[in-house]
Amino acid sequence: MSKVLIFGISGFVGKYLTQEFVNCGYSVFGSDKLNSGIPNGIPFVEADLLNEIQVEKVISDIEPDMIVNLAAISSVSASWDIPQVTMSVNVIGALNILEAARKQDKKPRVMFIGSSEEYADSDKPINEETKLNANNPYGISKMAQERFATVYRERYDMAIYCVRPFNHTGVGQRDNFVLPSFCKQVAEIEKSGKAGVIQVGNLAAERDFTDVRDIVRAYRMIIESNDCTKVYNVGSGRAYSLRELLEYIVSLSNQDITVEVDPKRFRPIDTPRVVCNYNLIEKELGWKPEYRIKDTLKEIFEGYLGDMNGERGWQEYDF
Numbered sequence: 001m002s003k004v005l006i007f008g009i010s011g012f013v014g015k016y017l018t019q020e021f022v023n024c025g026y027s028v029f030g031s032d033k034l035n036s037g038i039p040n041g042i043p044f045v046e047a048d049l050l051n052e053i054q055v056e057k058v059i060s061d062i063e064p065d066m067i068v069n070l071a072a073i074s075s076v077s078a079s080w081d082i083p084q085v086t087m088s089v090n091v092i093g094a095l096n097i098l099e100a101a102r103k104q105d106k107k108p109r110v111m112f113i114g115s116s117e118e119y120a121d122s123d124k125p126i127n128e129e130t131k132l133n134a135n136n137p138y139g140i141s142k143m144a145q146e147r148f149a150t151v152y153r154e155r156y157d158m159a160i161y162c163v164r165p166f167n168h169t170g171v172g173q174r175d176n177f178v179l180p181s182f183c184k185q186v187a188e189i190e191k192s193g194k195a196g197v198i199q200v201g202n203l204a205a206e207r208d209f210t211d212v213r214d215i216v217r218a219y220r221m222i223i224e225s226n227d228c229t230k231v232y233n234v235g236s237g238r239a240y241s242l243r244e245l246l247e248y249i250v251s252l253s254n255q256d257i258t259v260e261v262d263p264k265r266f267r268p269i270d271t272p273r274v275v276c277n278y279n280l281i282e283k284e285l286g287w288k289p290e291y292r293i294k295d296t297l298k299e300i301f302e303g304y305l306g307d308m309n310g311e312r313g314w315q316e317y318d319f
């Protein structure tokens with residue numbers, strides 16, 4: 001049975017990726033800075049990605065066939081407040097994994113998660129040929145990570161995979177991201193049984209959102225594929241304005257909701273429209289999205305309405 005080691009397993013995507021690999025018969029191991037709750041039955045080792053000795057020890061003890069790194073500063077907004085930390089975690093952290101992996105006798109496959117935020121603004125749907133020219137600290141860190149991955153792949157003959165996912169969401173995503181934030185605020189008003197006010201940022205932005213379950217399926221298919229030099233876009237191929245998605249979420253409630261624009265939620269730069277062209281991964285690996293984002297939004301909203309506070313129950317991950 002192939003062994004997969006996931007760094008950043010305690011985060012939102014980690015839980016879904018674990019489930020994806022377990023469902024496909026892999027033996028999954030997890031590592032994170034803190035054990036903030038990981039699926040039962042998954043071996044866990046605490047390690048700080050910025051501690052190269054700890055990272056190397058985890059990898060040499062487990063001897064994985066594959067490593068996926070999900071540990072990152074993942075919020076574009078946060079990256080403007082803490083650009084140094086963003087570069088450090090997202091780039092030095094990746095380098096610590098690369099350095100440890102290249103020292104193993106049996107070199108594992110390694111996968112790094114990039115982002116649509118690496119691309120320059122584009123009027124057209126973004127394919128993999130679109131110029132990379134990030135306009136925020138987070139995107140720059142992901143470009144740097146990808147460049148290191150390419151150089152290590154070529155210089156040390158390692159199987160290093162990179163992928164560029166577009167925005168994604170699902171039950172359990174933190175509410176500093178836009179869609180859980182909107183769902184949580186609207187659900188709280190609904191639960192209160194009276195009219196209320198919600199705070200929003202730039203509703204004119206148009207983004208291409210995919211369900212996290214489609215995203216993790218793409219990650220697995222990519223790291224299972226044979227050509228690690230291909231970097232695939234993963235997204236839905238359709239952009240919605242945040243205004244339209246907010247209107248949909250508000251329509252799930254029976255209360256009167258007032259929308260207030262909070263200038264603090266705006267960023268120094270916000271690309272107006274981002275749409276994914278996923279033809280390459282569809283043609284070469286047969287991946288395409290299966291979930292519809294409005295169904296995902298309903299699940300997130302209902303999660304906040306119920307007792308789960310938007311968190312998926314751990315029992316679903318009892319392997």
Ligand SMILES: C[C@H]1O[C@H](OP(=O)(O)OP(=O)(O)OC[C@H]2O[C@@H](n3cnc4c(=O)[nH]c(N)nc43)[C@H](O)[C@@H]2O)[C@@H](O)[C@@H](O)C1=O
Nearest residue numbers: 074075076077115116166167176177178200201202205265
């Ligand atoms: C592809 C990319 O996807 C994500 O990027 P993000 O920008 O951090 O995501 P977000 O959900 O914070 O913002 C999305 C959009 O929504 C707008 N927006 C409006 N109103 C609010 C608002 O009230 N809150 C927030 N957070 N955003 C708002 C905001 O201005 C922006 O245009 C990460 O996973 C990242 O890791 C990644 O790779």
